[in-house]
Amino acid sequence: MNEFVLKIKHNKSRIIKISTRITVNVFIYSLLIGLAFVFLYPFLYMIITSLKSPADLNDISVQWILNELRWENYETAMNALQYQERLFNTLLVVLTSVFGHILSCSFIGYGFARYSFRFKGFWFALLILSIIIPTETIIVPLYIFFSRIGLMGTYLTIIIPCFFGFGLRGALFVFIFRQFFLSLPKALEEAAAIDGAGSVRTFFSIALPNARSSALICLVLGVVWHWNDTLEPSMYIENQGMYLLPQMLPNLYSMISSETSVDQLLNDSAVIYNDAVVMAATTLVVLPLIIFYLAVQSKFMISVERSGITG
Amino acid sequence: MKLTYERRSRWTGYLFISPWILGALGLLIFPVVFSLMLSFSDLVNVTSYKMDWVGFQNFIKAFREDVNYIPLLVSAVKMVLIRLPLITIFALIVGIILSKKIAFRGFFRMVFFLPVVLGSGMVMEQLLGQGLNNELMEMVRKLILTPGVQLYLGNNIVDMVSVFLANITLVMWKSGVQILLILGGIQSISPSLYESAKIDSATEWEMFWKITLPMLTPILLITIVYTIVDSFADSTNQIIEYISQVMFEGSDFEYAAAMGWIYFTVIILFVAIVYVCLTPAVRNVSEN
Structure with missing residues (x-):
């Protein structure tokens, strides 16, 4: 029982x-x-x-299922954006900037993690300060600085700071690398030092290759942030011909005619900047980013899991 | 002179951070000093940057004369106060769920980071600006707040829920990096802690409060500081728009600089408070 x-x-x-x-x-x-x-x-x-045609755009009953797929929207958008040349310029600027970031930030982060030197606390406090300070506060002197050294209006205004651990959230990348090197055991580097390798050589042949996961995190975040950034380009680059891809979008948005007239509806060949074309342009601008992300995302997630962003 | 090992390592440290020091001279120290000077003076000649010292006049103007600045500052602070706990809690929940062995984990991880890929830029601003956000929220609201529920809850609560929902989409867009930080932090907690807790027949709930959360405090500190800095620097922030407007359209560089420094002080205060509050907890973890 x-x-x-x-x-x-x-x-x-x-x-x-x-x-x-x-x-x-x-x-x-x-x-x-x-x-x-x-x-x-x-x-x-x-x-x-x-992909909507003007008729579908104006028809409230059409939301997800379209009567026709209008690929011409992409052609119009490509012409309006001057896609090919700008894509090349944007890729060039973003990739060199991120390359500079990975190179300089790992170097600097290594210095902060491995060596003790005078005023280290002061320099580190400055590093944190540069993360916290809003760009808007120091925008005017930056503008003066770049025009004094004659870089105003060139892509170098965006690229060069990245090679010095600055640029878009550069200090954050220094911090990421520092945290990683702090957690890396010193044994390998000590062995290299005993074998007679100098400190710079030790860094490039032993420490940096070990920091691959941090480098990948910086690559992904750097590419994403640089690609999406419109503040720096809009400050430094005034020549419309040199605009980067994302900078073109506000122009296009302002070109939308608020309503498609009957005339335009009937006359199919007229170039119309409607919502559909603007969305096509938006898709074109983010497309390289999405392809890039899909290509690296599984490795990226593994690095995040293995080492964490901040070690 | 032969350098001792000690001295050599001191100089090697400077060798490694030398690019940063060089950069800091031009891109941080000069701008900060210049902009501070600007905020305390009156720009007499714009082309030669000749300045006259006027003391706190620009700062007083921000507090006394400008009718726009203080309300914008208050609303920026309010926004951060609302978003900060929401983002932290949301990122914590999602980070923990995504660290568990769930079906389609790869897919969910990919989707949850997607807003970071696009969310920081022009594109998402535009997408949200197209009334998309509202459209989506309207759908969610109709699902949750059916007329019956609305009658039952009364107006005040319905309003509160609406505000909450309006914020929650933005919160979700903005928490990609935070989710990653927490995801990485959870992985670094030693599995042996959970194993021994399981042997002592602890439940998942107990393990969260007694292992995961305390061990995450260092990462949480970084997450919170990042969130504060990120939301204050958000370009959709009206106060930033106002400052750039004064600067570029009004050409009032001195006043814009002063407003920038007041804003900076507020951010520093926020970060300092969080830092002071969380440091004891962080120290606790690292000692154990």
């Missing part, structure tokens, strides 16, 4: 356990799916809208 009661009790607690696990799982997955939907919605919206 007693045994029987125990058995029932045991079964009961097992049932409770399983049912709580199911509830928790249902909750977690519905949360994840709901959030994923919120994140994906704008991209779906962007792509669908970019």
